[in-house]
Amino acid sequence: MGLFATKPYEVGNSILVEEAYSWVTFRDNGPNICHTCFKFSKSLKKCSQCKFARYCGLDCQKKAWKENSHRWECKAIASSVEAKIPSIVRLAALFLFRALNSNDKDIRLVDRCRSFPYSYSNMDSRSDENDVDVLSRQRVDCLVEDLLRFIRLSHYPQHEVSELFEDNFVASLIRMLEMNAHTIYDSELNTLGVGFFPKASFMNHDCRPNCVALFTGGFHSVSGKPISIHIRCIRPIEAGEEIVISYLDVCLSWMDRLEWLKEHYQFECCCSRCKEESSLTIQQYSEKLVDWKSDWKFMNRMIVLSEREERASNMLRSFEYMNEAWDKCCLCIQTLYPNSPIFHWKQIQIASRLSYLCIVLKKYSQATEYLELYMKLIRDKPEWNYFPTVALEMLKLGKLYAYLGNLASAKKYLEKAKRIYANLVVKEDPIYQNCEKALYKVSIEYDWIVQQAENDVDGQLGIA
Numbered sequence: 001m002g003l004f005a006t007k008p009y010e011v012g013n014s015i016l017v018e019e020a021y022s023w024v025t026f027r028d029n030g031p032n033i034c035h036t037c038f039k040f041s042k043s044l045k046k047c048s049q050c051k052f053a054r055y056c057g058l059d060c061q062k063k064a065w066k067e068n069s070h071r072w073e074c075k076a077i078a079s080s081v082e083a084k085i086p087s088i089v090r091l092a093a094l095f096l097f098r099a100l101n102s103n104d105k106d107i108r109l110v111d112r113c114r115s116f117p118y119s120y121s122n123m124d125s126r127s128d129e130n131d132v133d134v135l136s137r138q139r140v141d142c143l144v145e146d147l148l149r150f151i152r153l154s155h156y157p158q159h160e161v162s163e164l165f166e167d168n169f170v171a172s173l174i175r176m177l178e179m180n181a182h183t184i185y186d187s188e189l190n191t192l193g194v195g196f197f198p199k200a201s202f203m204n205h206d207c208r209p210n211c212v213a214l215f216t217g218g219f220h221s222v223s224g225k226p227i228s229i230h231i232r233c234i235r236p237i238e239a240g241e242e243i244v245i246s247y248l249d250v251c252l253s254w255m256d257r258l259e260w261l262k263e264h265y266q267f268e269c270c271c272s273r274c275k276e277e278s279s280l281t282i283q284q285y286s287e288k289l290v291d292w293k294s295d296w297k298f299m300n301r302m303i304v305l306s307e308r309e310e311r312a313s314n315m316l317r318s319f320e321y322m323n324e325a326w327d328k329c330c331l332c333i334q335t336l337y338p339n340s341p342i343f344h345w346k347q348i349q350i351a352s353r354l355s356y357l358c359i360v361l362k363k364y365s366q367a368t369e370y371l372e373l374y375m376k377l378i379r380d381k382p383e384w385n386y387f388p389t390v391a392l393e394m395l396k397l398g399k400l401y402a403y404l405g406n407l408a409s410a411k412k413y414l415e416k417a418k419r420i421y422a423n424l425v426v427k428e429d430p431i432y433q434n435c436e437k438a439l440y441k442v443s444i445e446y447d448w449i450v451q452q453a454e455n456d457v458d459g460q461l462g463i464a
């Protein structure tokens with residue numbers, strides 16, 4: 001199944017706006033994010049019973065109680081000894097409570113889980129079972145146990161749910177939500193939570209997507225309205241064409257995308273971009289495949305080590321590991337495997353990471369160098385147009401240049417970022433406002449300097 005356009009769409013058109021059916025905020029964000037509209041605030045009110053759920057106002061609290069089944073979840077959270085309930089378990093419980101308490105239409109959603117092809121029972125009969133499958137089943141087993149315990153603690157009428165617990169239904173439900181729910185993030189791409197959006201959940205993946213998914217919430221939210229998904233068109237779409245988004249960052253290499261999609265969604269992508277990039281790589285380098293794999297492994301190892309150090313707040317060590325990955329990547333492109341798209345995309349990913357680390361380490365000038373490389377590497381890739389990750393890097397680069405006093409470059413990148421955001425988010429979105437404000441300030445200063453220079457030249461002062 002998939003989602004298909006019934007009429008043509010232009011870049012920037014909003015294709016679908018849908019409220020979440022069930023949703024949860026991630027634990028780490030809990031204290032500062034309203035559990036209904038995802039508004040960011042430091043003065044949220046706690047639910048007096050569970051002391052966990054927080055709301056920006058009464059409307060949001062009522063909405064959660066009625067529509068997001070907080071009345072059941074509340075008891076379960078309040079009586080949990082260990083409050084660290086996995087987000088997917090809470091989402092599955094909220095989904096079930098809501099579906100069982102509503103009309104036939106929603107029961108169809110439950111039936112969708114039953115027929116879900118990645119169900120536990122289906123995996124049992126797979127002949128090519130491997131370690132990944134076994135690990136994945138063990139993980140689902142634990143989540144199933146957590147969910148059953150959570151439902152028991154909720155005091156939900158057990159006779160209404162008992163029959164659902166047969167035939168591995170709960171495992172199917174968890175798998176359905178793992179594959180069909182959307183991670184919710186704000187326009188700065190910080191992850192906020194996870195939600196199930198019934199229509200949007202039909203959208204398939206393509207590494208060259210024609211749409212992107214963005215969310216209200218974070219800073220731009222509507223009190224009393226649950227978090228919503230917005231699907232925006234980023235390439236012209238014809239009537240009848242499938243509406244596709246990318247489940248991952250489009251700026252990843254074919255190998256990274258392949259591995260990630262297999263691990264998280266258990267499919268091998270065969271979109272046009274994957275076909276192009278895989279055939280180029282494998283045909284061109286088949287004789288060097290063994291070396292190529294070991295270079296690839298080395299780079300990934302350095303990235304993992306860098307991320308580990310970053311989590312431990314050892315930013316300098318993290319920077320050093322990432323730099324090793326960068327050196328290896330440059331060597332691969334310059335001498336070992338020139339023109340290989342796989343290493344080019346890896347270089348884009350590492351450049352972005354290195355610029356982030358430079359900013360944390362306050363090496364601002366060096367950060368602009370990596371971001372310039374990023375922009376150069378991405379220039380002729382069709383995928384970069386209108387993508388939020390790219391817009392964010394442009395905004396960062398514009399602001400860095402403004403800080404460093406290079407106003408011409410600051411203006412150039414802020415204008416580009418604003419142009420992309422104009423097609424992605426509403427004008428009230430803080431990221432758009434932020435971009436507009438920065439551009440306004442830089443432009444005034446820049447115009448003033450240009451005017452001064454012109455006056456000086458007119459006055460024959462002869463400045464260079």
Ligand SMILES: C[S@@+](CC[C@H](N)C(=O)[O-])C[C@H]1O[C@@H](n2cnc3c(N)ncnc32)[C@H](O)[C@@H]1O
Pocket residue numbers: 001002179180181201202203204205206265266267268269270271
């Ligand atoms: C969010 S669902 C999309 C709707 C799904 N096609 C359905 O019928 O329910 C995600 C699942 O769709 C399938 N899928 C999505 N994009 C795909 C692609 N490019 N190639 C193969 N399978 C894909 C995978 O099975 C994936 O786990």
